[in-house]
Amino acid sequence: MSNNLEGKGDNNISKAEEVDSQPDMAATSAAMDGVAAAALRSVLQRVHHAAERSGRGPNQVSVVAVSKTKPISVIRQVYDAGHRVFGENYVQEILEKAPQLPEDIEWHFIGNLQSNKVKPLLTGVPNLAMVESVDDEKIANNLDRVVGSIGRKPLKVLVQVNTSGEATKYGMEPSGCVELAKHVSLDCPNLEFCGLMTIGMPDYTSTPENFKTLANCRSEVCKALGIPEEQCELSMGMSNDFEQAIEMGSTIVRIGSTIFGAREYPKKKSN
Numbered sequence: 001m002s003n004n005l006e007g008k009g010d011n012n013i014s015k016a017e018e019v020d021s022q023p024d025m026a027a028t029s030a031a032m033d034g035v036a037a038a039a040l041r042s043v044l045q046r047v048h049h050a051a052e053r054s055g056r057g058p059n060q061v062s063v064v065a066v067s068k069t070k071p072i073s074v075i076r077q078v079y080d081a082g083h084r085v086f087g088e089n090y091v092q093e094i095l096e097k098a099p100q101l102p103e104d105i106e107w108h109f110i111g112n113l114q115s116n117k118v119k120p121l122l123t124g125v126p127n128l129a130m131v132e133s134v135d136d137e138k139i140a141n142n143l144d145r146v147v148g149s150i151g152r153k154p155l156k157v158l159v160q161v162n163t164s165g166e167a168t169k170y171g172m173e174p175s176g177c178v179e180l181a182k183h184v185s186l187d188c189p190n191l192e193f194c195g196l197m198t199i200g201m202p203d204y205t206s207t208p209e210n211f212k213t214l215a216n217c218r219s220e221v222c223k224a225l226g227i228p229e230e231q232c233e234l235s236m237g238m239s240n241d242f243e244q245a246i247e248m249g250s251t252i253v254r255i256g257s258t259i260f261g262a263r264e265y266p267k268k269k270s271n
């Protein structure tokens with residue numbers, strides 16, 4: 001689309017550097033922030049086009065901006081660009097960040113959640129909009145009990161499904177997704193079952209098979225619950241594969257590095 005701009009950005013950056021020999025932290029961070037806001041706009045356009053290709057309107061796919069490891073200033077810039085839905089996957093990190101950011105952010109928790117972290121998460125983040133990573137009955141029961149005890153409104157949840165078949169991955173086996181979805185929607189009055197989530201392959205590039213598996217789970221879950229498929233979200237697709245995921249029916253994409261830039265920590269942590 002903008003091939004004519006190729007290469008020109010680099011020249012501008014080196015000119016700016018000549019102005020001051022001392023690194024200017026404020027200017028550097030402002031430049032980074034501008035990059036994130038521009039990246040957000042570009043992602044939203046790509047999402048809209050992919051939604052159109054799949055015969056849907058642009059508002060039928062929502063974007064969770066995954067801000068893990070990223071500083072408040074950059075998140076704030078994406079917020080100021082108009083974005084409101086953000087995702088984090090470590091409890092301690094979201095507990096530190098959420099109070100420093102506006103209350104109308106809709107936070108999605110997308111990481112593995114331990115039972116003893118449920119209460120701090122729910123009390124520390126009153127604007128938590130959704131937990132996407134419910135992968136067994138125990139954590140569902142914990143969330144249900146704590147939501148009830150603190151008296152907040154029902155919490156939206158997704159059931160996380162392990163569609164890649166890797167033993168190291170969190171998520172319910174596809175064969176167990178109906179039972180867990182039923183448990184959440186029938187036995188957890190303080191939770192609102194909203195659909196299914198999956199993480200694809202370890203390098204975050206999913207194959208169509210992962211996405212097909214999640215779509216099949218949705219068919220079975222909707223049949224079992226007697227709800228239309230439009231009422232069951234599919235959270236699939238990340239930086240490297242979100243367009244393909246949308247074309248295969250995704251309604252929520254979780255996008256980190258394509259908006260915020262590469263993360264600066266070794267990619268190995270699982271807890």
Ligand SMILES: *Cc1c(COP(=O)(O)O)cnc(C)c1O
Nearest residue numbers: 066110204238239254255256257
């Ligand atoms: C980090 C993360 C993402 C975003 O990954 P990117 O490849 O940076 O877009 C999405 N979903 C989950 C569960 C994550 O932990």
